[in-house]
Amino acid sequence: MGTETDDNPADHRNTFQPSSEEIEHWMQKAFDMAKEALENGEVPVGCLMVYNNEVLGRGRNEVNETKNATRHAEMVALDHVLQWCHQENRNSKEVFKETVLYVTVEPCIMCAGALRLLNIPLVVYGCRNERFGGCGSVLNVPADELPRTGAPFKCISGFRSEEAVELLKLFYKQENPNAPKPKARKD
């Protein structure tokens, strides 16, 4: 089980808390997704946005196809939630307030900023992201004093973190860094 960090006692949204069975269940799905990505040669990160026991967003990294370096799995998943709200004619502000992000790797600083701007109340993640992590590793965006950047959110970190790291190691091993994928280029 993960450990809780960064509780904001003043934050009324702390009352919003999925049960440990729910957390277990959705993180299992996130890990399944990460493994599936690995099998397809993609970055093994699983990322789910769950609202009212329903998966509204499921992101995978789309940096390469969009040539947009900000298209991290979390940003893609947030867009899915927005699309769902649009289709269902729901107020996205209300939906985000009760949507949990389950992700196998700690969100980066940018994604943490985006989650906070949208008032996501809780993020459950697997391993730390030492190089870019915005939920405690490099910066602590959910807990810092940022009155104009949405609301602080809670994190449950370290959920099956060894497994999440192992998946990434496997990915980088198969993605031999000495032999980058050849790219069609006419010099």
Add this chain to the structure above:
Amino acid sequence: MEPQCKRRKASESETVAWDVFPVLSDEQSQDAELLEAYAAPIINKKETSRLVKELASIYPLPGVQHIKRVRACKDSGSLNPLEVIVCLVRDVQPIPNNKDLSISALLPSDRVDISGLGKPFLVKVPAYPPLTRPQFEQASRHWPTSFHEDKRVTVALKGQLFTADQKAKMQKFMTAAVMAAKAGRALGMDAVGAVIVDPQTERVLATGHDCRGGANPLHHAVMVCIDLVARGQGGGAYKFDRYPTCQFSVPTSSPHQSRTVISPSVDLLGLDQAEQSWVPYICTGYDLYVTREPCVMCAMALVHSRIGRVFYGVASEDGALGTKYKIHTQKDLNHHFEVFKGVLEQECEELKQDGALIK
């Protein structure tokens, strides 16, 4: 409302009514940190080199090699024109009472001929080597220190890094960002505008305004511009076609034929989602002009996109390039860039005020 004549005047004349200053790291901008030390007058000037050698063998002052061991006495009429650092206060047992402070309390008489030194006294010395001229000047008021000056930083801190010609160009680009902000505001968005420019060709590659009032609350002006640059290079995740001011242009033959760069060797535990074998570092070498300081999401998006430089008009309350964070100088991150503020400050400030009135 739009002062037509004033605008024309600004573009014609070479002088501009604003100054641009660098947003430096905390280490570069903070006040010089000080340490306490014991110094003593050198009674006979001729003994200086012997005393310095002997003191250095007993108290080598590790970690504060930047401070000069000897200084000329501030009071030029003094009997003993030279003073020397004996040791740092932290190097010796605490001496609670100033009256008990004597050379023999600081030095073993068997290793130094202490008769060469006068009565010791407390001084403050800079704890770290100064990084900027203001830090150097501040530190030097306490005790002389060596300083490896970065002339570029010194000039930048005076607001003199850019020529009048360069500033005229900066004004042109920021004016485009201000116009975009106004166009966005007319559509009910926050009055924030941005442009991304290739400084080599001086071409505007993307112009965008805040679109968060539209379908996506994360469409801050910077995020819009990053996606528009991607779009101009055959990518892009969104269509901003319904916002006529949000535009991109296809870069003309740029020195980077393909802006896709091989990432540096992949760190096994790097966990960087963006750092696969081929990553589009689409903003490498480009400049961003944005009317106000970006938020934390946008600032980190600029790191991921490998922006070259950022110029903003005014700071913002939760800004992440100077106010709340300095993402561009953040130690653990793998890309750093220069940030300048103050370009067209007045016009950018007015946009902020207008926004406040609406809310």
